[in-house]
Amino acid sequence: MIDPSGPGSAFLLAQLGAYAAGRFAERIAELELTPPQTGLLRAIAAEPGRSQQALARLLGTPPSRLVALVDGLDERGLVERRRNPDDRRLHALHLTEAGEALLGRIAEVGRAHDDAICGPLPDADRARLRALLARLAEAHGLTPGVHPGYRRL
Amino acid sequence: MIDPSGPGSAFLLAQLGAYAAGRFAERIAELELTPPQTGLLRAIAAEPGRSQQALARLLGTPPSRLVALVDGLDERGLVERRRNPDDRRLHALHLTEAGEALLGRIAEVGRAHDDAICGPLPDADRARLRALLARLAEAHGLTPGVHPGYRRL
DNA sequence: TATTGTTATACTCTATAACTATA
DNA sequence: TATAGTTATAGAGTATAACAATA
Numbered sequence: 620m621i622d623p624s625g626p627g628s629a630f631l632l633a634q635l636g637a638y639a640a641g642r643f644a645e646r647i648a649e650l651e652l653t654p655p656q657t658g659l660l661r662a663i664a665a666e667p668g669r670s671q672q673a674l675a676r677l678l679g680t681p682p683s684r685l686v687a688l689v690d691g692l693d694e695r696g697l698v699e700r701r702r703n704p705d706d707r708r709l710h711a712l713h714l715t716e717a718g719e720a721l722l723g724r725i726a727e728v729g730r731a732h733d734d735a736i737c738g739p740l741p742d743a744d745r746a747r748l749r750a751l752l753a754r755l756a757e758a759h760g761l762t763p764g765v766h767p768g769y770r771r772l
Numbered sequence: 773m774i775d776p777s778g779p780g781s782a783f784l785l786a787q788l789g790a791y792a793a794g795r796f797a798e799r800i801a802e803l804e805l806t807p808p809q810t811g812l813l814r815a816i817a818a819e820p821g822r823s824q825q826a827l828a829r830l831l832g833t834p835p836s837r838l839v840a841l842v843d844g845l846d847e848r849g850l851v852e853r854r855r856n857p858d859d860r861r862l863h864a865l866h867l868t869e870a871g872e873a874l875l876g877r878i879a880e881v882g883r884a885h886d887d888a889i890c891g892p893l894p895d896a897d898r899a900r901l902r903a904l905l906a907r908l909a910e911a912h913g914l915t916p917g918v919h920p921g922y923r924r925l
Numbered sequence: 926t927a928t929t930g931t932t933a934t935a936c937t938c939t940a941t942a943a944c945t946a947t948a
Numbered sequence: 949t950a951t952a953g954t955t956a957t958a959g960a961g962t963a964t965a966a967c968a969a970t971a
Contacts, residue, residue, distance in 0.1 A: 626917060627886035628898065629792045631905035634914055636789010637921030639782045672952060681940060686954060708947050708952040733780035739911030740904065745781065748904045751897060752784035758892030761787055764779060768790030825929060834963060839931060853930095861929040861970050932967070937960105944955070 639736050640768055646728050650721065655680075655769040657725055659688050660714065663698060664722050665764065668711040678765060697721055792889050793921055799881045803874065808833075808922040810878055812841050813867065816851060817875050818917065821864040831918060850874060 626634075644654050652660075662674055671689065675682040689712065692698040697718035700710040714722065737745045761767070779787075797807050805813075815827055824842065828835040842865065845851040850871035853863040867875065890898045914920070 625906070627882065627890070628902040628905055629796070629886040629889035630882070630917075630919070631902065631909055632785065632889065633789045633793040633796065633921065634919050635905060635909055635912075636786045637793070637919060638912060638914060640786040640790070641920060643782070643786065670952070682953070683941080683955080684939070706948070706952085710953070729780065729783070733782040736782035736785065736912075737780070737908070739908060744904060744907075747900065748908075749781040749784065751893065751901045751904070752781055752788060753778070754897075755890070755892060755901075756784055756788055759788075759791060759889075761791060764783075766783070766787050766790060767794060768786065823929075835930070836932080836964080837962070840961095859929085859971070863930070926971100928971075929969085930967105931969100932965105934965085935963090937962080939960080940958090942955100942957085945953085946951100947953100948949100948951075 635736075636768075639732075640766070642735065643729075643732050646732055647725065650724060650728065652721075652725070654766070655688060656692060658766055658769045659685075660692065660697065660718060660722055660725065661764060663712050664714055664719070667713045668701075670709045670711065674712065677762070678769065679767065680769075692718070788889075789921075792885075793919070795888065796882075796885050799885050800878065803877060803881065805874075805878070807919070808841060809845060811919055811922045812838075813845065813850065813871060813875055813878065814917060816865050817867055817872070820866045821854075823862045823864065827865065830915070831922065832920065833922075845871070 640654065647654065647657050658678065659674070662677060663669070669677075671685050672682055675685045678685070689698060689700065693700065695717075696715055699713055699715055701713060703709040703711055737748065740748060756763075793807065800807065800810050811831065812827070815830060816822070822830075824838050825835055828838045831838070842851060842853065846853065848870075849868055852866055852868055854866060856862040856864055890901065893901060909916075
């Protein structure tokens, strides 16, 4: 233990994390996206062609939930399911051109969001914070780019 | 912006925050408590005698939700509603002795949790992290001790 | 009429499990 | 028989709004 007074780092992490997630949700709502949809788009872009099962495992969600998520993005022309001719049970997921374009806008929103959250810190402290957080995330085995809290919204 | 490669601090905050919140929920589940119940117990202990409306405003939850929360803790003999004789509409909330005792165990769980989350960092870095997080929380006007994500579980 | 606490209702989200089609 | 995807169902949790008691 470091200092028994005041809230511990773990509480501050949870508090700030929930705050940051909420603010991010507000921002991407302007792109008519929810956080889980955003996470899925990023996961597809990171490695196109994966099956829904593979993505469900990666994101830690039941396959049935992924179906609804993909349906929504598919109807909007952001992703497409491509049948695998060798195994017709599989749906390889890919971004469409519109999906790629939207991903670019998501990246912009992400940068603005990051600046808004970390802006109160001077650059040097901001870099230190990121290094510390990255070390913790790695130590706990968190999957890079996958938010365990994409269960909401 | 600091460094465009890899996830930003805001994403890491959200990711680690959700992870920390999940782990904490697991720990206090052994005391048969949910995170919102825990937050309410702490809020009552911080300033006994407040009304349900005042607590609802503090925690950012609709009053109707607080009723169910208080009901559960009341039935278990952890909190009690005391009628205010001057204004009989008001219910002043207090912890019972059992509630105080449980609060002590919650504090223990909190310390163990904090150690588990931050343990991977050496003590000096852990202190730095906490200072940085505290600065950010204050800059964003987050209410001390109140988790915006107590909407789940 | 306004406010505190409560209850009732409806809605969203989710997981579980049954189902189909392919293998 | 086993697997990928889908659909159906049921449950938990929530907010909104109506309601009763008190001021």
